[in-house]
Amino acid sequence: MASVLSRPNDQSFRRPGGSASRYSRPLSLALIAPLLLLLSIGFLYPIGLLIKLSLFTPELDLSSYRKIIEQPIYLSVMARTFKIALFVTIASFLLGYPVALAMASLKRRLAAAAAAAVFIALWSPVLVRSYAWIVLLQRNGVANNAMTELGMVEAPLKLIYNEGAVIVAMTHVLLPFMILPIFAALRSIPQEYVCAARTLGAGASTAFLRVTLPLSLPGVFAGCVMCFILALGFYITPALVGGPGTLIVATLIGQQATVLLDWPFAAALSTTLLIATLTMVLVFRQAFSISKGFASVD
Amino acid sequence: MLIETRSHRLASPLAGSCATIWHRPWAATVAVLLQGAVLALILFYLVLPTLVILPISLGTANHIEFPPRQLTLHWYREYLSDPDWMAATWFSLKIALATSLAATVIGTLAAIALTRGDLPGKQALQALSLGPMVVPHVVFGVALYLIFAPLELTGNFVGFLLAHTVLAVPYVLITVTAALQRFDFTLELAALSCGASRTRSFLLIVLPNISPSVAVAAVFAFLSSFDEATVAFFISDTGGKTISRKMFEDIDFNLTPVIAAVSTLLAGVSLLLMAAIRATTRQH
Amino acid sequence: MIGETLTLQSLSKRFGRTVAVEDVSFNIAPGEFVSVLGPSGSGKTTLLTMIAGFEAPSSGQISIGGRDVTAAAPNRRNIGMVFQKYALFPHMTVHQNVAFPLRMRRFDRPAIKDRVRRILDLVQLVGFDDRYPNQLSGGQQQRVAVARALVCEPPVLLMDEPLGALDKNLREAMQLEIKRIQSKLGATVVYVTHDQDEAMTLSDRVAVMSGGTLVQLGSPVEIYHRPQSPFVAQFVGKMNFVDGECQRDEAGTCHIRISDSITVAASSPSSDGADRLQQGQRVKLAVRPESLSFAQPDSATAIPGHIDAEIFVGAFRLYLVRLATIGQPIVQIQLPASTSVGPFRRGESVGLHAAKEDFHVFAAPEA
Ligand SMILES: Nc1ncnc2c1ncn2[C@@H]1O[C@H](COP(=O)(O)OP(=O)(O)OP(=O)(O)O)[C@@H](O)[C@H]1O
Numbered sequence: 001m002a003s004v005l006s007r008p009n010d011q012s013f014r015r016p017g018g019s020a021s022r023y024s025r026p027l028s029l030a031l032i033a034p035l036l037l038l039l040s041i042g043f044l045y046p047i048g049l050l051i052k053l054s055l056f057t058p059e060l061d062l063s064s065y066r067k068i069i070e071q072p073i074y075l076s077v078m079a080r081t082f083k084i085a086l087f088v089t090i091a092s093f094l095l096g097y098p099v100a101l102a103m104a105s106l107k108r109r110l111a112a113a114a115a116a117a118v119f120i121a122l123w124s125p126v127l128v129r130s131y132a133w134i135v136l137l138q139r140n141g142v143a144n145n146a147m148t149e150l151g152m153v154e155a156p157l158k159l160i161y162n163e164g165a166v167i168v169a170m171t172h173v174l175l176p177f178m179i180l181p182i183f184a185a186l187r188s189i190p191q192e193y194v195c196a197a198r199t200l201g202a203g204a205s206t207a208f209l210r211v212t213l214p215l216s217l218p219g220v221f222a223g224c225v226m227c228f229i230l231a232l233g234f235y236i237t238p239a240l241v242g243g244p245g246t247l248i249v250a251t252l253i254g255q256q257a258t259v260l261l262d263w264p265f266a267a268a269l270s271t272t273l274l275i276a277t278l279t280m281v282l283v284f285r286q287a288f289s290i291s292k293g294f295a296s297v298d
Numbered sequence: 299m300l301i302e303t304r305s306h307r308l309a310s311p312l313a314g315s316c317a318t319i320w321h322r323p324w325a326a327t328v329a330v331l332l333q334g335a336v337l338a339l340i341l342f343y344l345v346l347p348t349l350v351i352l353p354i355s356l357g358t359a360n361h362i363e364f365p366p367r368q369l370t371l372h373w374y375r376e377y378l379s380d381p382d383w384m385a386a387t388w389f390s391l392k393i394a395l396a397t398s399l400a401a402t403v404i405g406t407l408a409a410i411a412l413t414r415g416d417l418p419g420k421q422a423l424q425a426l427s428l429g430p431m432v433v434p435h436v437v438f439g440v441a442l443y444l445i446f447a448p449l450e451l452t453g454n455f456v457g458f459l460l461a462h463t464v465l466a467v468p469y470v471l472i473t474v475t476a477a478l479q480r481f482d483f484t485l486e487l488a489a490l491s492c493g494a495s496r497t498r499s500f501l502l503i504v505l506p507n508i509s510p511s512v513a514v515a516a517v518f519a520f521l522s523s524f525d526e527a528t529v530a531f532f533i534s535d536t537g538g539k540t541i542s543r544k545m546f547e548d549i550d551f552n553l554t555p556v557i558a559a560v561s562t563l564l565a566g567v568s569l570l571l572m573a574a575i576r577a578t579t580r581q582h
Numbered sequence: 583m584i585g586e587t588l589t590l591q592s593l594s595k596r597f598g599r600t601v602a603v604e605d606v607s608f609n610i611a612p613g614e615f616v617s618v619l620g621p622s623g624s625g626k627t628t629l630l631t632m633i634a635g636f637e638a639p640s641s642g643q644i645s646i647g648g649r650d651v652t653a654a655a656p657n658r659r660n661i662g663m664v665f666q667k668y669a670l671f672p673h674m675t676v677h678q679n680v681a682f683p684l685r686m687r688r689f690d691r692p693a694i695k696d697r698v699r700r701i702l703d704l705v706q707l708v709g710f711d712d713r714y715p716n717q718l719s720g721g722q723q724q725r726v727a728v729a730r731a732l733v734c735e736p737p738v739l740l741m742d743e744p745l746g747a748l749d750k751n752l753r754e755a756m757q758l759e760i761k762r763i764q765s766k767l768g769a770t771v772v773y774v775t776h777d778q779d780e781a782m783t784l785s786d787r788v789a790v791m792s793g794g795t796l797v798q799l800g801s802p803v804e805i806y807h808r809p810q811s812p813f814v815a816q817f818v819g820k821m822n823f824v825d826g827e828c829q830r831d832e833a834g835t836c837h838i839r840i841s842d843s844i845t846v847a848a849s850s851p852s853s854d855g856a857d858r859l860q861q862g863q864r865v866k867l868a869v870r871p872e873s874l875s876f877a878q879p880d881s882a883t884a885i886p887g888h889i890d891a892e893i894f895v896g897a898f899r900l901y902l903v904r905l906a907t908i909g910q911p912i913v914q915i916q917l918p919a920s921t922s923v924g925p926f927r928r929g930e931s932v933g934l935h936a937a938k939e940d941f942h943v944f945a946a947p948e949a
């Protein structure tokens with residue numbers, strides 16, 4: 001490394017217009033080469049192969065894609081995927097906004113409590129949290145036990161392996177990705193704005209609706225985009241908490257690949273999901289610059 | 299008249315520094331209580347899953363029992379004495395450490411090139427390097443299985459290292475890039491004008507100043523591998539599986555409180571590492 | 583004496599389509615202190631970064647002590663540099679910061695210790711060895727930066743607005759300090775500033791830059807009293823400008839007519855261009871406020887005008903006078919506070935007078 005770093009460097013001074021504040025082209029290429037190698041072998045190649053498999057068997061063959069469009073069951077899986085992603089996004093917004101407000105609050109104890117809760121949720125492994133939801137929601141789980149003991153219900157309810165359970169658990173997993181961008185947006189609003197609105201005669205709720213909320217919208221936008229995209233491709237939680245009736249694209253891919261071993265079909269589904277995700281990312285890439293640094297889970 | 303104009307400053311939990319001024323005391327109280335209750339419920343929802351596993355892991359019953367009637371460390375002992383769990387744990391640890399090392403080195407070098415280097419198509423390179431964060435993990439897992447299976451790389455250390463390094467590199471890139479952007483590069487020019495070579499000014503001036511962030515990046519990379527479950531689900535096999543894959547299987551087939559014990563340990567490791575990072579970065 | 587000659591030969595630097603520095607040449611003698619003075623964006627920093635080797639020139643040559651260093655890496659040039667914001671290494675103590683250049687040049691331990699002690703003594707920072715930069719005041723940090731730049735006794739020392747971040751009093755104290763250290767060590771110094779007083783106080787010669795070009799290089803006295811262009815005239819010190827036109831008499835001497843009835847004889851040395859002026863050519867007549875004085879309004883050599891304002895500025899009095907000449911410009915007259923003229927009423931008629939050699943004549947730019 002020492003020789004790589006020092007040798008090409010002198011060239012940047014010899015070249016007219018070269019500059020010491022930038023590393024020379026050969027050195028920069030040498031520095032980024034390991035990453036490019038890694039991503040070519042470990043990322044682009046497998047994904048490329050997957051896309052190829054969905055299209056060629058070995059001749060061009062679109063039957064897998066046709067299957068997705070023509071069989072109502074798969075169309076309904078697609079629809080459910082979007083529906084669940086949408087519900088999770090809405091639920092995350094409704095639950096996340098108050099938490100973000102509390103985190104941005106100037107009352108230190110309140111802000112600290114909210115931040116601690118978000119911290120615990122964010123950094124508990126997804127698998128652990130999904131497991132915890134099983135423990136909470138299953139037939140003889142914590143929730144049912146508590147309710148029967150309190151006499152709220154006669155017999156244990158079926159709380160798990162349905163869409164509701166998937167939405168509750170996924171919302172929990174994705175909530176921090178909603179809260180953090182909103183919090184970042186809220187924190188950047190100068191307090192004087194709110195005070196100014198109040199002194200101009202706005203009530204607390206008017207000040208909130210006219211000042212705080214509009215100014216935090218970039219954060220809300222970023223959080224929603226983030227949640228929706230992550231929810232679309234989510235695997236672990238729906239696989240554990242969901243049941244046969246809650247198949248979404250990700251779990252369908254898993255099922256096709258590991259149980260039914262229909263690889264071309266799994267590949268076609270994967271490609272579809274990939275394209276949907278990438279399209280969203282491209283369309284909403286603005287949102288990612290705002291929420292830079294909060295990465296994906298799952 | 300008097301009562302009407304008397305205002306009450308009550309601490310609404312969601313109000314900013316401009317204390318909310320209510321003209322009707324009872325309305326204020328109700329609103330504050332309501333807001334507080336809603337917020338408390340949401341925060342409870344956030345922490346509940348993490349907090350519920352600890353008591354369950356300490357229960358005596360064979361099934362899930364809450365709250366536990368007696369406390370025992372039985373399930374932790376069970377975990378420690380089970381060769382399958384132990385094998386999975388070591389496998390995961392080995393992978394996570396190697397991933398952390400590989401991703402930190404590769405990611406840091408790339409971050410330097412991307413922030414300070416002279417590269418063609420920088421924007422495209424940046425987008426590509428964040429790609430693994432955007433692609434759904436299930437897609438990536440299936441794709442990897444596709445190339446690993448014929449090469450017998452499933453359940454293999456090298457296969458996992460490759461997969462997890464790809465997934466961890468974006469975290470390192472983001473963290474180290476942020477540090478490099480904060481770093482005042484005139485310090486590097488100063489070092490050069492003091493007679494230091496490019497290498498020495500990097501090692502003696504740049505590196506010490508970004509090393510806290512590099513360390514944080516290494517922890518991120520470690521955790522992203524150690525806690526990774528989706529890709530591990532696809533590229534594990536009976537010969538080699540990570541702790542998350544083993545958990546995933548057991549959740550599906552024999553849901554014993556051992557899983558609660560393992561979960562508690564996993565969450566404990568993550569939370570402690572992250573808390574340590576926060577505590578140290580706060581100081582600077 | 584450690585200083586060496588620094589020679590720049592038609593140095594240019596372009597960033598894409600911006601020309602930051604254009605065709606700058608000069609020669610600095612060993613131990614000479616040269617300030618580079620110019621408005622913001624005139625290319626001062628760019629010039630310095632090229633000498634330091636941080637940016638390669640687009641064309642031209644740089645040599646130090648006769649050695650061509652145009653293509654040398656910054657670390658091979660043996661140049662000391664003080665940055666505007668000091669650029670002290672935050673993770674090193676004062677001692678480690680100052681010792682850094684010595685370590686890079688592989689001095690042995692006792693030598694490092696000895697040299698660091700001597701230089702810290704020189705900048706009066708003995709006892710601060712173990713402090714970190716963030717534990718020092720601005721002035722102390724600045725002195726550490728100077729010490730670090732000087733500890734290797736570099737033949738050439740570059741400073742880019744090193745006092746820019748200090749308040750006025752500290753700034754003035756540090757100016758004297760820098761001058762003292764420099765004359766003690768004898769280094770050749772290029773000192774960038776946009777503060778003309780600072781440039782005047784410190785320098786043997788001042789280089790005035792504008793729009794990337796070197797417009798005048800000369801001693802402070804030359805720059806002040808013999809500006810070669812209206813730009814230098816108005817950039818350094820205060821200057822009044824009056825429009826006029828050249829009129830030659832039978833002997834061919836150029837007089838400047840500034841209104842139908844007023845003609846001024848100008849023989850300022852900086853107006854040697856006056857010989858080349860043609861009959862009837864439009865010119866700018868320049869005169870410094872302190873060169874003007876009041877005369878009888880009706881005297882033959884006086885320029886008539888009316889008092890517009892009178893301002894007391896402590897050490898001197900400032901009068902604003904509207905001239906009865908082309909365009910009715912307002913000129914400033916600066917007199918010592920002790921002078922007993924006036925008080926004037928607003929609008930009162932006065933006459934202005936200046937010695938022949940205090941008028942500067944510049945050809946007016948083509949309209
Ligand atoms: N790296 C660069 N890329 C493009 N243009 C540049 C660069 N550095 C300087 N310039 C341009 O070159 C010109 C001269 O800049 P320079 O920094 O040398 O001015 P300066 O005299 O030091 O000004 P100041 O007094 O504000 O420091 C400016 O127009 C500036 O915009």
Ligand SMILES: [Mg+2]
Pocket residue numbers: 626627628
């Ligand atoms: Mg500058």
